[in-house]
Amino acid sequence: MRNLPTFPIAIIMLFVIFALFADFIAPYPYDLQSRKTPYHPPTRIHIVKDGRITFPYVNLYVMEDPIFKSYRENKKVSCKIEFFTKTPYGFKLFWVKPPCKVHLLGADKLGRDVFSRLVYGARVSMFIGLVGITVTFLVGSLVGGLSGYMGGKVDSFIMRIVEVLLAIPTFYLMLSLRSVFPLTMGSFEVFLMVVFIISFIGWAGLARVIRGMVLSIREKEFVQSAKTYGAGTFRILTKHILPNTYYYLIVSATLSFPGYILGESALSFLGLGVQEPQPSWGNMLSDARNVNLISSYPWILSPGVAIFLLVMAFNLLGDELLRRQK
Numbered sequence: 001m002r003n004l005p006t007f008p009i010a011i012i013m014l015f016v017i018f019a020l021f022a023d024f025i026a027p028y029p030y031d032l033q034s035r036k037t038p039y040h041p042p043t044r045i046h047i048v049k050d051g052r053i054t055f056p057y058v059n060l061y062v063m064e065d066p067i068f069k070s071y072r073e074n075k076k077v078s079c080k081i082e083f084f085t086k087t088p089y090g091f092k093l094f095w096v097k098p099p100c101k102v103h104l105l106g107a108d109k110l111g112r113d114v115f116s117r118l119v120y121g122a123r124v125s126m127f128i129g130l131v132g133i134t135v136t137f138l139v140g141s142l143v144g145g146l147s148g149y150m151g152g153k154v155d156s157f158i159m160r161i162v163e164v165l166l167a168i169p170t171f172y173l174m175l176s177l178r179s180v181f182p183l184t185m186g187s188f189e190v191f192l193m194v195v196f197i198i199s200f201i202g203w204a205g206l207a208r209v210i211r212g213m214v215l216s217i218r219e220k221e222f223v224q225s226a227k228t229y230g231a232g233t234f235r236i237l238t239k240h241i242l243p244n245t246y247y248y249l250i251v252s253a254t255l256s257f258p259g260y261i262l263g264e265s266a267l268s269f270l271g272l273g274v275q276e277p278q279p280s281w282g283n284m285l286s287d288a289r290n291v292n293l294i295s296s297y298p299w300i301l302s303p304g305v306a307i308f309l310l311v312m313a314f315n316l317l318g319d320e321l322l323r324r325q326k
């Protein structure tokens with residue numbers, strides 16, 4: 001695991017930090033609205049004033065055209081950026097006092113800070129990916145291992161179930177499972193339900209691969225020795241066979257993690273996943289369906305950039321681990 005590529009590790013760690021410390025990093029609550037400043041542009045941070053380097057500050061933005069949501073900087077009103085400060089919303093990494101605002105990635109149609117919602121959305125996406133990977137790989141490795149080790153009718157029965165799941169288009173299966181639950185569910189309940197759906201779908205393909213690996217491993221001498229000493233099926237699987245598939249599982253997990261993020265994003269984008277006001281990268285992208293809004297307020301695509309970076313980072317890391325495995 002030494003000398004892993006720096007870029008993907010740095011990107012992954014950045015979003016992990018966002019997820020763990022969202023309450024500290026985000027300058028505003030994710031549901032804080034400002035109806036007077038919809039589509040507020042990204043705030044410029046200045047470090048030079050009157051030709052001299054000064055402490056970072058921002059200027060007040062004033063709406064000039066309420067129809068086209070155009071703003072201008074009022075350079076007569078400046079506010080210093082405060083770091084590691086106590087605010088009405090708790091202890092924050094950075095913040096500015098009213099009347100100024102600091103919107104690093106602008107604001108959405110309700111005046112909510114996009115950067116804050118992006119940080120809180122990382123918590124949703126990373127948690128869904130982590131739980132999805134954990135559940136899927138536990139179920140997939142155990143079921144696949146049992147199928148390959150037992151063989152016979154048990155193997156045939158499990159593989160038929162796997163083939164049925166793999167034959168169903170994944171996206172339509174996600175929509176079908178989501179339609180079983182009422183649309184009036186609370187945000188936290190929907191969150192848990194999305195985790196269940198994604199985990200339920202992902203284990204079948206992994207189980208088939210693990211089953212193929214176990215078919216060859218079960219004939220090894222150390223497995224036969226364990227049988228001779230009277231070890232039970234579960235112990236042989238967990239102590240002797242499955243540990244020999246760990247490296248493949250790690251590589252597969254890094255390559256599969258983006259799929260869980262994209263699955264949640266797709267459901268939320270269609271309004272079937274995590275519900276407002278709880279942010280996820282998918283429901284934040286719902287505004288981006290309007291091409292005119294994208295051209296006028298390109299910062300609303302920030303969640304899409306975050307998804308792209310995280311998916312690319314996991315794929316690069318997975319490719320590197322796969323190359324080393326070979």
